[in-house]
Amino acid sequence: GDSVTQMEGPVTLSEEACLTINCTYTATGYPSLFWYVQYPGEGLQLLLKATKADDKGSNKGFEATYRKETTSFHLEKGSVQVSDSAVYFCAPNLDSNYQLIWGAGTKLIIKP
Amino acid sequence: ETGVTQTPRHLVMGMTNKKSLKCEQHLGHNAMYWYKQSAKKPLELMFVYNFKEQTENNSVPSRFSPECPNSSHLFLHLHTLQPEDSALYLCASTQVGGRPSGNTIYFGEGSWLTVV
Numbered sequence: 001g002d003s004v005t006q007m008e009g010p011v012t013l014s015e016e017a018c019l020t021i022n023c024t025y026t027a028t029g030y031p032s033l034f035w036y037v038q039y040p041g042e043g044l045q046l047l048l049k050a051t052k053a054d055d056k057g058s059n060k061g062f063e064a065t066y067r068k069e070t071t072s073f074h075l076e077k078g079s080v081q082v083s084d085s086a087v088y089f090c091a092p093n094l095d096s097n098y099q100l101i102w103g104a105g106t107k108l109i110i111k112p
Numbered sequence: 113e114t115g116v117t118q119t120p121r122h123l124v125m126g127m128t129n130k131k132s133l134k135c136e137q138h139l140g141h142n143a144m145y146w147y148k149q150s151a152k153k154p155l156e157l158m159f160v161y162n163f164k165e166q167t168e169n170n171s172v173p174s175r176f177s178p179e180c181p182n183s184s185h186l187f188l189h190l191h192t193l194q195p196e197d198s199a200l201y202l203c204a205s206t207q208v209g210g211r212p213s214g215n216t217i218y219f220g221e222g223s224w225l226t227v228v
Contacts, residue, residue: 042221043221045219089155102157104153104154
C-alpha cells in the first residue's frame with residue numbers, strides 16, 4: 001500500500017549546522033509532496049510543497065526537491081537555528097484522494 | 113493564525129463525562145477533517161467531511177461522534193472516553209476540487225484532551 005518513510009528522530013544538531021531529513025514514499029500515482037512542521041504546543045503548518053517531478057519547494061531557508069526517480073523528497077537547510085526545533089512531517093498527497101499519507105514525524109533539536 | 117480555530121485548547125474530562133470539541137474554519141474550504149495525534153505515533157485520520165457529508169470514518173469507536181452542521185463548522189462529540197483516548201485532536205480543512213492533490217491542508221492548533 002501507499003506509505004511514507006522518514007528518518008527516525010530525534011535529530012540533534014548544533015546551531016548553524018547543515019540539515020537533511022530523508023523522506024521516501026511509495027505510491028501508485030504521482031502525488032504532490034508536502035513537508036509540514038509542528039512547533040512545540042502548536043498544530044501542524046505547511047512548510048513547503050512540490051506538485052510535480054523536479055519541482056523544488058522552499059520556505060524559511062528550507063528546501064526539498066521532488067525526485068520522481070528515487071521517490072524521495074528530502075528536506076534540507078544549510079544553516080539551522082534554535083528556532084527550527086520542531087517536529088517535521090513528510091506527507092505525500094495522492095491524486096486519487098485529498099488525504100495525506102503521514103509518517104511518524106522527525107523531531108529536530110537544535111542546540112545553541 | 114492559520115484560519116482554522118479550535119476550542120477548547122485544553123480539556124480534562126472524566127470517563128463518564130460528555131464534552132465536545134469545536135472547530136471553525138474561516139478559509140471558505142469545503143472539506144474538513146479530524147485527526148488524532150498521540151505521542152510517537154503517526155497522525156491518525158479519524159473523520160473526513162466533504163461538502164458537509166461524511167466521506168471517511170476510519171474505524172473510529174462510537175464514543176467519538178462527529179457533526180458537521182455546515183461547511184465552516186465541525187464538532188467532535190465525546191462520550192465515555194477511555195484514558196488511552198488522551199491525545200491532541202487536530203482539526204483541518206482544505207478546498208477539494210481542481211487538482212486536489214496539490215491543495216494545502218490547513219490545521220488548527222489542536223485540542224489537548226486528557227481523560228482521567
